[in-house]
Amino acid sequence: MSAKKIIKxxxxxxxxxxxxxxxxxxxxxxxxxxxxKGFNALDYDGIEAMLQNIQxxxxxxxxxxxxxxxxxxxxxxxxTIYVTPIENPDEEQPLAHFISIWEIKKGKxxxxxxxxxxxxxxxASLKSFLK
Numbered sequence: 001m002s003a004k005k006i007i008k009x010x011x012x013x014x015x016x017x018x019x020x021x022x023x024x025x026x027x028x029x030x031x032x033x034x035x036x037k038g039f040n041a042l043d044y045d046g047i048e049a050m051l052q053n054i055q056x057x058x059x060x061x062x063x064x065x066x067x068x069x070x071x072x073x074x075x076x077x078x079x080t081i082y083v084t085p086i087e088n089p090d091e092e093q094p095l096a097h098f099i100s101i102w103e104i105k106k107g108k109x110x111x112x113x114x115x116x117x118x119x120x121x122x123x124a125s126l127k128s129f130l131k
Contacts, residue, residue, distance in 0.1 A: 003104040004070035007077060010109065011068075015054050016061040016083075022048055026108035033114040035096075060084040060092065076101045080119055094119035 010024045022044075031042040042050065054061050060083060067078040081095045096116045103111040 001107060002070065003073050003075045003102075004068060006104055006107060006109070007075040007102055008065075008068060011063040011065055011077060011079065014060050014062050015051060016058040017055075021051055024109050026105050026110040028105075029108070029110050029112070031112040031114065033112075033116070035115075036117045056086075058083045058085055059089055062092075073104045074101055075104070094121065 006024070010021075013021055013024075015021055025044055025047060027044055029044050029047065031040075031047055033040045033042065040046075062082050063077075063079045064082060065077060065079045067076070069076045077100045078098070079100075080097050082092050083095045084092045096119050098114055098116045100112055100114040102109050102113075105111075
């Protein structure tokens with residue numbers, strides 16, 4: 001399976017509901033994430049803990065891709081994450097905008113580089129992340 005197909009399958013998950021999300025990650029994976037709150041470096045266990053926290057806080061956690069580009073074993077994705085918080089189950093809302101670059105090893109997400117910023121609800125901003 002191509003790296004792009006693997007990444008697309010991952011970004012089609014609803015992380016708040018999918019108990020098999022960690023099956024996409026290589027056991028030696030690393031994620032380097034620059035967010036509006038600072039830098040984080042996560043390994044497999046750190047990613048697993050983050051996913052467990054997502055499942056506790058959200059009823060849904062979905063990716064809406066605007067771009068998905070493949071070069072060799074690397075895939076770049078641009079997307080917005082939309083969530084439905086447990087505290088507000090009737091409203092899906094944008095959480096953050098991301099650009100991620102993933103390297104694939106043995107069919108798994110191996111090394112990721114992400115940059116993100118909190119989403120605003122400005123229609124022009126949100127539309128820029130739609131195809």
